[in-house]
Amino acid sequence: MSDVILVVNAGSSSLKFQVYELGAANALQFLLGGQVSGIGGSRAAFKVKDNSGACLVDRPLQPGEAADLSGAQEIMASWLQERFPTPPVAVGHRIVHGGPKLSRSVLINQDILDYLDSLVPLAPLHQRNNLAPVHVIFEHWPEIRQVACFDTAFHRSQDAVVQHFALPEKYFQQGVRRYGFHGLSYQYIAGRLREVLPEVARGRVIAAHLGSGASACAMVDGVSRETTMGFTALDGLPMGTRPGRLDAGVVLWMLEQGMGHDEIQDLLYNGSGMKGLSGISNDMRTLLASDDASAALAVDYFTYRTAESVAGLCVAAQGLDALVFTAGVGENSPEIRARVCQRLAWMGIQLDETANAENALTISRPGSRISVHVVPTNEEAVIAQQTLETLLGQL
Ligand code: ADP
Numbered sequence: 001m002s003d004v005i006l007v008v009n010a011g012s013s014s015l016k017f018q019v020y021e022l023g024a025a026n027a028l029q030f031l032l033g034g035q036v037s038g039i040g041g042s043r044a045a046f047k048v049k050d051n052s053g054a055c056l057v058d059r060p061l062q063p064g065e066a067a068d069l070s071g072a073q074e075i076m077a078s079w080l081q082e083r084f085p086t087p088p089v090a091v092g093h094r095i096v097h098g099g100p101k102l103s104r105s106v107l108i109n110q111d112i113l114d115y116l117d118s119l120v121p122l123a124p125l126h127q128r129n130n131l132a133p134v135h136v137i138f139e140h141w142p143e144i145r146q147v148a149c150f151d152t153a154f155h156r157s158q159d160a161v162v163q164h165f166a167l168p169e170k171y172f173q174q175g176v177r178r179y180g181f182h183g184l185s186y187q188y189i190a191g192r193l194r195e196v197l198p199e200v201a202r203g204r205v206i207a208a209h210l211g212s213g214a215s216a217c218a219m220v221d222g223v224s225r226e227t228t229m230g231f232t233a234l235d236g237l238p239m240g241t242r243p244g245r246l247d248a249g250v251v252l253w254m255l256e257q258g259m260g261h262d263e264i265q266d267l268l269y270n271g272s273g274m275k276g277l278s279g280i281s282n283d284m285r286t287l288l289a290s291d292d293a294s295a296a297l298a299v300d301y302f303t304y305r306t307a308e309s310v311a312g313l314c315v316a317a318q319g320l321d322a323l324v325f326t327a328g329v330g331e332n333s334p335e336i337r338a339r340v341c342q343r344l345a346w347m348g349i350q351l352d353e354t355a356n357a358e359n360a361l362t363i364s365r366p367g368s369r370i371s372v373h374v375v376p377t378n379e380e381a382v383i384a385q386q387t388l389e390t391l392l393g394q395l
Pocket of ligand 1: 210211212285328329332
């Protein structure tokens with residue numbers, strides 16, 4: 001088997017991986033991808049598909065087999081070792097937080113790993129999981145090179161004024177900053193626009209990454225100027241289970257009511273957003289199909305706040321040439337896109353209903369002052385590419 005790069009994205013309920021072949025002239029080719037899903041639940045499963053979409057593995061897991069992330073890692077590692085007897089050239093990891101110091105992907109050594117561990121309090125529910133496989137590989141296969149690719153790095157180009165909160169400066173120095181997230185996705189969008197819509201890529205673009213997590217980012221010539229997520233992945237747009245922008249006084253009020261840290265954290269990360277507001281589901285498909293008034297309110301809130309944020313981001317971009325939708329909701333829901341665009345019609349957005357219904361690349365009418373696009377994201381491709389570039393930079 002030729003050289004491969006393994007991409008790992010470890011979350012709380014799923015462990016995703018992709019394998020890329022390193023070909024001539026360092027060209028990367030996607031070979032296969034899979035995931036252990038439902039970790040810790042009763043419906044855990046292991047699935048792998050190759051690059052033609054053919055299913056290589058689709059097996060429900062026995063209770064306890066993937067009881068936690070470490071069980072899931074064992075399932076992934078043993079399958080990969082059987083399929084690829086020689087170790088990968090490198091493993092690229094999706095790491096949510098690079099903190100104030102790391103503004104690009106980096107080869108992991110003990111110092112870097114210690115630094116990344118120190119950032120766990122900044123992203124308690126993501127960073128620890130992201131780093132779990134790094135620790136396992138570091139311990140068992142120290143010869144394998146590992147690269148950390150960050151969701152925060154893409155936004156380090158933003159002006160100081162954008163990265164600050166209006167708090168005493170000492171907090172900024174201690175790391176209380178607007179870092180922004182979904183940077184791997186936005187970097188992919190910026191690169192993809194250069195390929196398919198180069199004129200658009202050079203202009204003022206707002207990309208709306210609308211998935212279970214949601215944010216929007218203003219880019220000028222592919223460089224991040226401002227984004228809606230801030231210090232943590234809680235800020236900005238409402239999400240599947242997170243509230244998005246919230247008056248900090250609400251948290252003070254909850255503390256005064258006697259709610260503890262863990263209870264508030266669970267509410268903000270797992271019990272709010274579409275799920276909390278509707279009382280029905282975090283899944284946009286379920287909400288769109290529902291006749292319930294609370295589902296309608298949740299969807300309305302989502303489209304209103306998304307449109308409001310797009311308008312706000314125009315200050316950072318100094319206007320707007322193109323709006324791009326991506327991620328689960330953004331790529332697949334003509335209704336959500338239409339409702340966001342309807343709220344922005346005053347800015348000169350005119351949607352082409354047929355193109356929108358088809359999830360086409362360009363969904364605005366030719367006369368629309370601002371063009372609107374649907375660009376499927378691919379964070380793993382960016383991780384593979386950054387991993388390769390980091391390795392080449394070390395040679
Ligand atoms: P993640 O942040 O977990 O990567 P995704 O980007 O995969 O999330 O988005 C998942 C969400 O996309 C689901 O929760 C679902 O609400 C939404 N979604 C997927 N397909 C559709 C669709 N056709 N219409 C509306 N929402 C959709």
